[in-house]
Every structure is written in structure tokens, then in C-alpha cells.
Amino acid sequence: MATTMKKTAQRQGFKTGEFIVYPAHGVGQITAIEEQNVAGYALELLVINFEQDKMTLRVPVAKIASVGMRKLADAPAVKKALETVRGRPRVKRTMWSRRAQEYEAKINSGDLIAIAEVVRDLYRSESQPEQSYSERQLYEAALDRMSREIAAVNKCSDTEAIRQIEQNLAKSASRKAAAAATEDEDGEQTEAA
Structure with a gap:
């Protein structure tokens, strides 16, 4: 025994x-x-x-x-991750290679909230400028990790989990459009890969 x-x-x-x-x-x-x-x-x-x-x-x-x-994360952690996705994206002015390393580290940390931050920061709506290839790859990797965990916690399909995440991203789209407008007014552009 x-x-x-x-x-x-x-x-x-x-x-x-x-x-x-x-x-x-x-x-x-x-x-x-x-x-x-x-x-x-x-x-x-x-x-x-x-x-x-x-x-x-x-x-x-x-x-x-x-x-x-x-x-697996519990239901409150999933809720917090979806709230994180709705938040305002952090626009960083550092070099892309350094940001890419930070995003990669967050994705591989296994922390659902950190992965949600990457999804939020790299999401682009239809009205926003196109992403570079490497940005898109990181976004898709983060979205995949997040959706798989949400699907396992909520016992739903990956497609349903992605739909939940995208609905929450859309809720923050108005704030993102405002952020993009102020960024353009400042005249500063973030460099692409």
C-alpha cells in the first residue's frame, strides 16, 4: 500500500x-x-x-x-484567457527579432494567459495592415495552442474553440482600430520581419 x-x-x-x-x-x-x-x-x-x-x-x-x-487549465483560467484576448494589444517598439523571441518563449511556456497575450498582440482584423509571414506563423501557433486547451477544457471541437477566441478578438477590434489610427497619427511605423 x-x-x-x-x-x-x-x-x-x-x-x-x-x-x-x-x-x-x-x-x-x-x-x-x-x-x-x-x-x-x-x-x-x-x-x-x-x-x-x-x-x-x-x-x-x-x-x-x-x-x-x-x-489542463480550469474554467476560471479559460475565462481569464478569453478576457486577456479582449484586452488592448501591447504595441512594442523593439526590434522584430527580439519580439519574435519573446512571443516564441510565451508560446512554449505552456501558460494559457501568456499564449492569450500573443494571440491578442498578433491578431490582425480585416481593416488592419497585413502581417508578415513570421508574424502569421507565430499567431497561428499561439492560436492553435490556445484553441486546443480551450477545446479540451470545454469538451468541444477545436473549430468551436477557435470561434470562441475569434469572437472575443472581434470584441476588441474597435479598440484595436482606434490604436492603429493613433499609431498612424504619430507617424511611427513598426518594422516588419
């Missing part, structure tokens, strides 16, 4: 069949917990399947915390 308790504590409450967030890959499902011998040591591994990416990942139980793996 004591060994069973110890193993559950080591797994930090993760169970087979549960959806999790792995920062570098997004939402996956634990399909099995298996033991493998590596260099003479018995390692307990969580087998995580990322269906959309057609990828299976094996994570040693001892590394769960250090890789940043976490359970």
Missing part, C-alpha cells in the same frame, strides 16, 4: 486517460504509464499522445516538474 501511495505522489496526480499540457507541444493525453529499463535503472514513464501532431512522447515521472508539464 505504501508503494502505491508513493507512486501516485511521484506522478503528481497524473492518471491514464487524462489530458495534460506539455509546454513545448501543447495538449496531449496520457495513454499509459509504463516502466522501462534504461542503463540498468528502472524508469517509470508517462506515455503522452499528441493526436493532432501524430506524436507520442515518453516523459520520466521524475522529470514531470522540471519540464513544466501541468494539468
Whole structure:
């Protein structure tokens, strides 16, 4: 009985069949917990399947915390992420390469709010100037990560989750149009990639 308790504590409450967030890959499902011998040591591994990416990942139980793996966000966190998307985008005046690194770090952090900030900051409505290729790639990566987690939490399709996010982005579009107008009046342009 004591060994069973110890193993559950080591797994930090993760169970087979549960959806999790792995920062570098997004939402996956634990399909099995298996033991493998590596260099003479018995390692307990969580087998995580990322269906959309057609990828299976094996994570040693001892590394769960250090890789940043976490359970899905709860409903209040999803609500806060959707509120973040509705907020006013932060227009940064730094070089694109530095901003791109910051956005990439936020996307790979696995933090739903940070990913929502990237979606908000890189979103372009029909009336706004076109995005560069690299901006579009980062936006789509952030939107994909965010929609997959919202879909898993709300038990809906990815398409429905994207629709929810885009509805919230549209609610902030009027503020974004005003921000773009003031930016044009200032005469300052942000450089593209």
C-alpha cells in the first residue's frame, strides 16, 4: 500500500486517460504509464499522445516538474484567457527579432494567459495592415495552442474553440482600430520581419 501511495505522489496526480499540457507541444493525453529499463535503472514513464501532431512522447515521472508539464487549465483560467484576448494589444517598439523571441518563449511556456497575450498582440482584423509571414506563423501557433486547451477544457471541437477566441478578438477590434489610427497619427511605423 505504501508503494502505491508513493507512486501516485511521484506522478503528481497524473492518471491514464487524462489530458495534460506539455509546454513545448501543447495538449496531449496520457495513454499509459509504463516502466522501462534504461542503463540498468528502472524508469517509470508517462506515455503522452499528441493526436493532432501524430506524436507520442515518453516523459520520466521524475522529470514531470522540471519540464513544466501541468494539468489542463480550469474554467476560471479559460475565462481569464478569453478576457486577456479582449484586452488592448501591447504595441512594442523593439526590434522584430527580439519580439519574435519573446512571443516564441510565451508560446512554449505552456501558460494559457501568456499564449492569450500573443494571440491578442498578433491578431490582425480585416481593416488592419497585413502581417508578415513570421508574424502569421507565430499567431497561428499561439492560436492553435490556445484553441486546443480551450477545446479540451470545454469538451468541444477545436473549430468551436477557435470561434470562441475569434469572437472575443472581434470584441476588441474597435479598440484595436482606434490604436492603429493613433499609431498612424504619430507617424511611427513598426518594422516588419
